[in-house]
Amino acid sequence: MDKKGILLVNLGSPKSTAVNDVKEYLDEFLMDERVIDYRWIFRALLVRGIILNTRPAKSAEAYKTVWTDEGSPLIVITEKIKKKLQKVVDVPVEIGMRYAQPSIETGIQKLVDQGISEIVLFPLYPQYAMSTTETVIEMAEEVRKKKFPKVKINYIQPFYNRDIYINCLAESIKEKLPENFDALQFSYHGVPERHIYKTDPSKTCKIDDANCINSQVDTHNAYCYRHQCYKTTEAVIAKMGLPKEKTIVSFQSRLGKDKWIEPYTDETLETIPKKGVKNLAVVCPAFVSDCLETLEEISVEGKEQFLHGGGENFHYIPCLNDEDRWIEVVKTLCEEKLNDFYLV
Ligand SMILES: C=CC1=C(C)c2cc3[nH]c(cc4nc(cc5[nH]c(cc1n2)c(C)c5CCC(=O)O)C(CCC(=O)O)=C4C)c(C)c3C=C
Ligand SMILES: [Fe+2]
Numbered sequence: 389m390d391k392k393g394i395l396l397v398n399l400g401s402p403k404s405t406a407v408n409d410v411k412e413y414l415d416e417f418l419m420d421e422r423v424i425d426y427r428w429i430f431r432a433l434l435v436r437g438i439i440l441n442t443r444p445a446k447s448a449e450a451y452k453t454v455w456t457d458e459g460s461p462l463i464v465i466t467e468k469i470k471k472k473l474q475k476v477v478d479v480p481v482e483i484g485m486r487y488a489q490p491s492i493e494t495g496i497q498k499l500v501d502q503g504i505s506e507i508v509l510f511p512l513y514p515q516y517a518m519s520t521t522e523t524v525i526e527m528a529e530e531v532r533k534k535k536f537p538k539v540k541i542n543y544i545q546p547f548y549n550r551d552i553y554i555n556c557l558a559e560s561i562k563e564k565l566p567e568n569f570d571a572l573q574f575s576y577h578g579v580p581e582r583h584i585y586k587t588d589p590s591k592t593c594k595i596d597d598a599n600c601i602n603s604q605v606d607t608h609n610a611y612c613y614r615h616q617c618y619k620t621t622e623a624v625i626a627k628m629g630l631p632k633e634k635t636i637v638s639f640q641s642r643l644g645k646d647k648w649i650e651p652y653t654d655e656t657l658e659t660i661p662k663k664g665v666k667n668l669a670v671v672c673p674a675f676v677s678d679c680l681e682t683l684e685e686i687s688v689e690g691k692e693q694f695l696h697g698g699g700e701n702f703h704y705i706p707c708l709n710d711e712d713r714w715i716e717v718v719k720t721l722c723e724e725k726l727n728d729f730y731l732v
């Protein structure tokens with residue numbers, strides 16, 4: 389019987405808050421053709437000729453505000469998830485990051501060193517996107533073919549609509565919601581709009597905007613990131629018994645001048661107080677672990693934008709992180725794949 393193991397994959401962080409380390413990380417990240425999907429020469433001109441001249445210093449300052457004694461929150465939390473999962477499953481668990489260290493290759497190597505030849509790889513993103521799930525799988529396959537051709541990898545699919553995840557997220561939000569709030573905002577990481585019309589044609593958004601965001605449309609292509617975000621939202625608020633009128637969906641972290649999927653979180657935060665939303669709770673379900681984008685961009689910058697727009701109380705709801713109920717979900721999703729190895 390082949391020995392099995394689990395690899396949890398997250399996005400990754402710079403190795404320190406030094407500007408040069410942030411620059412190295414951003415170079416690897418933004419030169420990924422699934423993140424900035426221009427032809428190599430145009431991507432290099434944009435990233436190395438423009439973005440990397442100014443962004444690393446700005447991002448390094450932002451990272452300093454969230455960095456902990458143990459390191460980047462994203463890495464520290466992913467390690468905590470690994471440790472808790474390891475206590476409840478009977479196969480070895482390792483972590484790997486799509487960018488920087490520990491890399492996906494390092495994670496696979498650690499499993500192989502323990503005699504493992506069948507790996508369940510879990511991209512820790514609830515919704516599918518070219519710049520998340522797809523690039524993780526591409527990288528893992530590249531590494532596997534080049535360095536570990538005898539290893540089999542079974543990939544966990546996006547779980548944006550799985551009942552066990554929805555129940556877990558709904559319960560977690562419910563527990564953390566303040567007593568009085570005018571609206572609950574779901575802020576998802578954005579992507580350039582063209583990303584949802586791209587990649588493999590079977591994964592492309594094929595319907596108009598209104599239907600894409602209408603989560604009732606079941607015939608919609610299962611791999612549209614925007615649609616999956618609306619599906620997650622709809623399922624969670626149904627589970628919580630929250631009226632749709634009390635919820636807002638928006639997309640954060642826009643970079644550059646291209647059109648990204650709308651509405652934008654920063655603009656929404658500035659304008660909703662004028663529409664009567666004075667007490668706001670915000671949750672970020674594109675992330676399973678807190679990171680720069682939630683702890684700085686939402687909790688600090690987002691709060692300022694909301695207060696500046698006339699808001700009064702801003703309440704950030706943390707990600708699932710290493711909550712026990714989330715570890716149970718991770719365990720279940722991993723065990724499903726460990727058990728169906730021969731069905732793929
Ligand atoms: C074109 C640029 C980007 C796309 C597309 C993108 C998609 C995307 N990203 C995440 C999750 C995370 N992104 C994080 C940081 C981050 N993202 C971008 C750019 C794009 N992301 C940049 C330049 C950065 C670095 C920070 C900065 O300079 O602003 C993080 C946090 C990492 C950390 O160390 O804490 C996460 C997580 C998703 C889910 C996604 C598409 C759906
Ligand atoms: Fe990002």
Ligand SMILES: [Fe+2]
Nearest residue numbers: 593600612615
């Ligand atoms: Fe769509």
